[in-house]
Structures are given as C-alpha cells and as structure tokens.
Amino acid sequence: MGKTPEFPDLLRLIDERSTAFRTAVASTPSLDAQVPTCPEWTFFDLVQHLGEGRRKWAAIVAAGPAAAPPAKSAWGSAAPREREALADWWATSAQQLLDALREVGPDRGCWTWWDKSQSPQTAGAAARHQLQEIAVHTYDAQITTGTPQSLPNEVALDGVDEFLSTCCATTAAWPHKPAIVDYHATEGRSWRLWLSADGARTALLPESGTMPAMAGGEDPDAADASLRGTASELVLVFYGRIPVNSLELDGDPRLFDQLVAWNPDE
Numbered sequence: 001m002g003k004t005p006e007f008p009d010l011l012r013l014i015d016e017r018s019t020a021f022r023t024a025v026a027s028t029p030s031l032d033a034q035v036p037t038c039p040e041w042t043f044f045d046l047v048q049h050l051g052e053g054r055r056k057w058a059a060i061v062a063a064g065p066a067a068a069p070p071a072k073s074a075w076g077s078a079a080p081r082e083r084e085a086l087a088d089w090w091a092t093s094a095q096q097l098l099d100a101l102r103e104v105g106p107d108r109g110c111w112t113w114w115d116k117s118q119s120p121q122t123a124g125a126a127a128r129h130q131l132q133e134i135a136v137h138t139y140d141a142q143i144t145t146g147t148p149q150s151l152p153n154e155v156a157l158d159g160v161d162e163f164l165s166t167c168c169a170t171t172a173a174w175p176h177k178p179a180i181v182d183y184h185a186t187e188g189r190s191w192r193l194w195l196s197a198d199g200a201r202t203a204l205l206p207e208s209g210t211m212p213a214m215a216g217g218e219d220p221d222a223a224d225a226s227l228r229g230t231a232s233e234l235v236l237v238f239y240g241r242i243p244v245n246s247l248e249l250d251g252d253p254r255l256f257d258q259l260v261a262w263n264p265d266e
Helices: 007-027 043-063 083-104 123-144 153-168 231-238 254-261
Strands: 038-042 179-185 189-196 199-205 225-229 248-251
Touching: 007 043, 007 083, 007 123, 007 153, 038 043, 043 083, 043 123, 083 123, 123 153, 123 231, 153 179, 153 189, 153 199, 153 231, 179 231, 179 254, 225 231, 225 254
Parallel strands: 179 225
Antiparallel strands: 179 189, 189 199, 225 248
C-alpha cells in the first residue's frame, strides 16, 4: 500500500481536523439543522456521534489488546445541549483520543473491528482510521454550515489507501464474479482492488499503472471497472458523501453498486 504518514503526522492531522470541526460547531446557525450528508442526523447528533466515538476509541486504545471494546461507562460524560459547552465537550473528546494515542504509541495492540482486513490491530492503525472518521465528519459539519471544503490533500491521499486496506480488504468471500477495480487519484496515485472467492485484497499501483500478476494469473491491466477523481472525491465517494457517477467511471458500473451493498460480516 502507499506510504502511511508517520505517527506524529497522524496526530498532527487529527488535531487539525478536530480544530476544523470545532470551528464548524461554533459557526452553525442551529444545532437542530439537518445534516445534508447524514439526513437522519441533526447537527447536534453529528457532534454527539463524533465526540462519543472519539471517547470510545480513547478508551479502546488505552485498554490495549482485548477481545471487545470497553463498556460505554468508560467513555466519559454525555454531550451537553448548549453550543459553547458542546464545542468544549468536543474539544475534550478529541484531546482524550490524542492523549491516549500519545501515551501508548503506534505499535501497541488494541481491539479493532477490522481483524480480517489488511490493517494491523494497533494504535497506529486506529489513529489512521480515526483521522478519516474526523475528516469526513468535518466535511459533514462544513456542508451543514454552507462552507464545505475538500479534504486536505495529505489526509485524502492516505484516506483512499486507508479505506481500501481497512474497510474493503477482507478474507471473506466476494459473493459475485471475480473482478478487478482500479481507483485513480488525479494527484498521481492509483490503487487496485482484487475481488474473488478468496476475499478482497488491495495494493498501490506503480506510477506506470501496471503491476505484476496476482495469484490466479489475472491480466494486471484488465480492470473490470475504474473510478477517477481527486483523492478527496474518492474518499467522499467511499463514505457515501457524493455519488459515484459524479466522478469519471470506466467499465462496469454495477461493480460499484455491488461493493456498496456488500457486507462481508454477514
């Protein structure tokens, strides 16, 4: 896969996105505003979800290797309803996560839900995924306030890589015809996803756009479908914030519908 940002850079980027999210909290016209990209949520629901989730992951990281995440009683206080207090509560939530990550370092093990993926079950991998969670929800907050911004380039490029290796790669069998899907970021980086009865595996493509054949003898140039856009657009497609057809799509579009509908844990 692509070069993962160093642990201090992940912490820096988490802090930067957390600050951007707090700015959106401070500027929202109403905590009752509906979030366009998460229509079942109000702005308050969004903040509550993100804050509780970061407190949960702070507890997970601090607990170390475990068979299950800590109980909700370990997550800390509930979200307040008043705007300024809510912004402070969010800042505390983000700081708890950062403190826990700094305390244990990148290599310590912890519980994760991605035990069948290509990502390790470590605090470093947790930090990498937490950055994407915060970045995408910051986009949700910004679009609610009318000021949507693309994900920062450094965040988005690793976000494509992180999503494919953590959320797509699995040992669970692909329930459809074997396929190859390529993703191309206009910033000059490309990834390939192999789907088969053996599961889903992913790798960064060389700059030439070719790579050695994988097990099974697939033609390395024969992608069944591909998607091209900025790294930010690709991440936002992955998380369902913008439609697939808003990007440049080649090949069989049904593959993207199948990927969205696929739940390997079922």
